[in-house]
Amino acid sequence: MFRINENYLKLKAGYLFPEIGRRVKAFTDANPDAQVIRLGIGDVTEPLPTAVTDAMKAAIDDLSNRDSFHGYGPEQGYSFLRDAIAAHDYQNRGVNVSADEIFVSDGSKCDTGNILDILGSDNKIAITDPVYPVYVDTNVMAGHTGPADANGRFDGLVYLPVTAENNFVADLPSESVDIIYLCYPNNPTGTVATRETLQKWVDYAQQNNSLIMYDAAYEAFISDDSIPRSIFEIEGAREVAIEFRSFSKSIGFTGVRCAFAVIPTELKVTASCGTVVSLHQLWNRRQSTKFNGASYVVQRGAAGAYTPEGRQQMKSLVDFYMTNAKLLREGLQSVGITVFGGEHAPYVWLQTPNGLSSWDFFDLLLSKGHLVGTPGSGFGAAGEGYFRLSAFNSRENVKTALERFKSVVQ
Amino acid sequence: MFRINENYLKLKAGYLFPEIGRRVKAFTDANPDAQVIRLGIGDVTEPLPTAVTDAMKAAIDDLSNRDSFHGYGPEQGYSFLRDAIAAHDYQNRGVNVSADEIFVSDGSKCDTGNILDILGSDNKIAITDPVYPVYVDTNVMAGHTGPADANGRFDGLVYLPVTAENNFVADLPSESVDIIYLCYPNNPTGTVATRETLQKWVDYAQQNNSLIMYDAAYEAFISDDSIPRSIFEIEGAREVAIEFRSFSKSIGFTGVRCAFAVIPTELKVTASCGTVVSLHQLWNRRQSTKFNGASYVVQRGAAGAYTPEGRQQMKSLVDFYMTNAKLLREGLQSVGITVFGGEHAPYVWLQTPNGLSSWDFFDLLLSKGHLVGTPGSGFGAAGEGYFRLSAFNSRENVKTALERFKSVVQ
Structure with a gap:
């Protein structure tokens, strides 16, 4: 059976x-x-912005002619989009992220859920509370928790309260945790993290060999240059963090579907057999096997948002x-x-x-x-x-x- | 760590x-x-067919105006597409599949991989050999196998050879298996299954409480009405099978990305606690939590293929x-x-x-x-x-x- x-x-x-x-x-x-x-x-x-819709219509014209037709694209995303993201969202701001560290997808909800595919089942996982429910539910579904208690808190997860009492800045966990979900600007509280707060987390992750899942889906809404837009603005983050970003809110793509994850090549872990494994390579294998790339039309639209x-x-x-x-x-x-x-x-x-x-x-x-x-x-x-x-x-x-x-x- | x-x-x-x-x-x-x-x-x-590209451009126009804008869509797909699929691909052919049993996605590669999310880790899994490599690799990644031998065969999987010797019709497994992957018209052999062959598999699944993963990504290429296009043409299949279909090959969507899975409401299994669980509901929960629907533009395009x-x-x-x-x-x-x-x-x-x-x-x-x-x-x-x-x-x-x-x- x-x-x-x-x-x-x-x-x-x-x-x-x-x-x-x-x-x-x-x-x-x-x-x-x-x-x-x-x-x-x-x-x-x-x-949608006209720069985006124009690019999408031009992409449809590409698919209407044999000479400019595009079939299967790279599972990681087209270079025209990865290059634009790397330049505009990172390098032009002085942040070290290269195009081949960017994995284009059809949504951050998918990415933050699917990333668990490449992680072990025995990690101690910390989330802030309140939190975007997808982080919790995907860990429950993957068997990383026990049952829920009467408050809806799942056994095995480490909950880090963020309330007015601590000014919406979570305390570092008192126990060692392996994976930490952070989301800034935060959903649901709308609060942001300072550079000092993020440095504290990166240092913690370095000391504990932890992985930070950094959800920056709302970074476009930051209006103060002193607030970090990327975890990779923080010293040491390239060895401990994955960043998730989305076009859903910045260019109105909730129904169009495009997002990306950044996995630096320095992010590595030693497997139990002693082999040093690159998470970038693991995710590449995951995406190549279980995903076929975001729609060509959609990627062209997202790239349109990087024109002047x-x-x-x-x-x-x-x-x-x-x-x-x-x-x-x-x-x-x-x-x-x-x-x-x-x-x-x-x-x-x-x-x-x-x-x-x-x-x-x-x-x-x-x-x-x-x-x-x-x-x-x-x-x-x-x-x-x-x-x-x-x-x-x-x-x-x-x-x-x-x-x-x-x-x-x- | x-x-x-x-x-x-x-x-x-x-x-x-x-x-x-x-x-x-x-x-x-x-x-x-x-x-x-x-x-x-x-x-x-x-x-791409002009009926498809015209529909996609009209969808982009929808997204260019506040009054016709579409944000997050149903994770299961829009009714306009699910209804068209149910009518044209099933009901008009006398096959009992309803629109709410259809889950629209961004690709069959994703669906056939992701479906393992809702299945247990202790199933005995059979595949035909040769086979579409994604079935094997996704099971390896999910921990459903042991290591590979020198021939590349993974310990724990049941391989069912299909060669000229058996006329490309796999023998029923000699041991009881829990999950069977079948793909017709077949990739890679290009061969098809008769109604009798499929009935034999459905009967086997009924007798062994097995699940058939039926990949019909190439059904549009069947030119003989005596050859089944859907597993659901077979008596009893609604209790034992999931069907996967794709727009990739029929309307040239390998770069546009749209597919669907059909999970009949009769497909149920008893959990170890004695609860009877509907796979339709499980998959609905999976998709609602880890997916945000296929692109509105893409779904409109696929629906365009159902016009005369x-x-x-x-x-x-x-x-x-x-x-x-x-x-x-x-x-x-x-x-x-x-x-x-x-x-x-x-x-x-x-x-x-x-x-x-x-x-x-x-x-x-x-x-x-x-x-x-x-x-x-x-x-x-x-x-x-x-x-x-x-x-x-x-x-x-x-x-x-x-x-x-x-x-x-x-």
């Missing part, structure tokens, strides 16, 4: 966003005339969403809500008023304000009492949402 | 196609004027390649080569002349004919003495290749 991977049975029934969807559907079914505004899931709303016109259009998109974030921050503060984030990230993280639980505040906002946000406790036990609002929306919706929010909490 | 997945160290150094690439590069470096014709890798060469115009254009593409296959078959036979396949598949499988080994024949064809094919032994030990030619090329190249082939073997 064939067997399934029974680790899946440890997963909690509802991934956060399906549960939100269920509650919103129940509400709208009962209130069909309500004009619900969704500031929950972090999904972009604005059109594309750079400018991307900046306008980011500025648009960051103005939304500023409106949200200031609007909430004006009615006495304590907010964090939203300065270098498209997420505002607020403390629920009157000590309400995250889900109770969710239900209140939905029923009284017809607003959808994301309960902080959905990102982890330490997110209880917090709530996430996304700046990804039209200006009009953000303004309307703010008025409704104020009327609910005042 | 963090640990890697050491199962990767069991993999043989060269995946087949990189080794071919290495030898071709060595030859062309030494013979820069040689006009090499590649009939090796199964990659399409002809332009698209159907006709797809048929023309398939006919074009199948005329190439017919030319190859007949041309090789005319000089006394024994050939198989190529009638309902874009691959011709030939016996090497004069008892040459597969790689010796590869080197002979390359050096004397400037032709690249694929050595049968690269697909498994039982492929030794065979050689694969792909029909994916321009008509002119196929004709030139045939003349060169004849001059080499005569």
Whole structure:
């Protein structure tokens, strides 16, 4: 008899966003005339830049002619895109990352999940709490944890709380951990890490032979040059870190699908047989065997964002969403809500008023304000009492949402 | 210290196609004027159908306007595509598959590899030999095998030889196996399975509670209605099989990336705790957690192939390649080569002349004919003495290749 991977049975029934969807559907079914505004899931709303769409249409023309047709591409991504990424996102900023260390993919969700394929099953894994749920669930599915407790915390994971009490900077683990997930600008809290904070983590990883999974999917939203955009700006990081980046938020690619991972050639580990193994080579083998490259049309579109016109259009998109974030921050503060984030990230993280639980505040906002946000406790036990609002929306919706929010909490 | 997945160290150094690439590069470096014709890798060469490119451009226009913008799509694929697949590929042919049993993805290579995520680590796995190398390598990487022997056969896998001796129909395993990979029309042999053969496998799976992984990536090339295009044409298959299909070869999507898997709701297994688990639900959870859907633009393109115009254009593409296959078959036979396949598949499988080994024949064809094919032994030990030619090329190249082939073997 064939067997399934029974680790899946440890997963909690509802991934956060399906549960939100269920509650919103129940509400709208009962209130069909309500004009619900969704500031929950972090999904972009604005059109693609024309530098991107023009490049995608030109790519389709390439595929319409035998002489310029492209079949299977390199699993690692086309040079035209890897070179552009290396130059613009790293080398022009003085960061040492070469094109062949960049692996283009169809999404950071895939990359941060699939990377576990090349890692062992006996690593001690640390995550911050609250956290992007995919890091946790993919480790559960891979059998790296025991069952969950009543708070939804899985046995075997090391949870590092990040709350207002520690200024959203996690303490180093008191025990030695092998793998650490860090995400800056942070989802869900919208906070950022200073150079000193990241140096502390890189030093820890060097001392403990740990691996840092650095999720920089929101780096485009950083507006202050003193804040690191890449873990590879930090001394020693090339020996201990993998970085994940995405085009989803910066150029509106949540539905188009393109991202990349950076694995430096210095990142190596000694296998139990004594062989020194390069993670770059392992990931190359993984991608060559289980992936066939991102779509040619999509890669051409992403490369379009690196033209001078594309750079400018991307900046306008980011500025648009960051103005939304500023409106949200200031609007909430004006009615006495304590907010964090939203300065270098498209997420505002607020403390629920009157000590309400995250889900109770969710239900209140939905029923009284017809607003959808994301309960902080959905990102982890330490997110209880917090709530996430996304700046990804039209200006009009953000303004309307703010008025409704104020009327609910005042 | 963090640990890697050491199962990767069991993999043989060269995946087949990189080794071919290495030898071709060595030859062309030494013979820069040689006009090499590649009939090796199964990659399409002809332009995309206009019904597909028009749909993709319209999708880009959708993404260029706020009102028609699409962000994150359903991880399972858009209804417009799932509905079209269910209707045209299954229901209109009298096959019981519903739209919500279809999971759209970015490729069958990904699907056939990733499906192992939801399966246990203690299954006995059978593959035919020769076989598409991805089935083997992904199982090695997942730790489902021991090390390889001198023939490249991995300990723990059950190899079922398919050769001219058994008319390319594998015998049922003498031991009970849990998972069986079947691919029809077959890659690499180009042969097909009759209804009776598939019924025998479904009956075996029913009796042994086995799971059939049915790879039908080449079903569009079947020209005889008596040959099953889907495992779900077979009585009982909905309880024992998963089917994988791809747009790569039928509409030239090797660089565009779209495929799908079909997991019937009847496919269930009892976990060790006694819970009955639906594989459909497990895969849904896997995809929701580790995948974000295929690109909207790409899904619109695939849906374009289901319009009346698209159907006709797809048929023309398939006919074009199948005329190439017919030319190859007949041309090789005319000089006394024994050939198989190529009638309902874009691959011709030939016996090497004069008892040459597969790689010796590869080197002979390359050096004397400037032709690249694929050595049968690269697909498994039982492929030794065979050689694969792909029909994916321009008509002119196929004709030139045939003349060169004849001059080499005569």
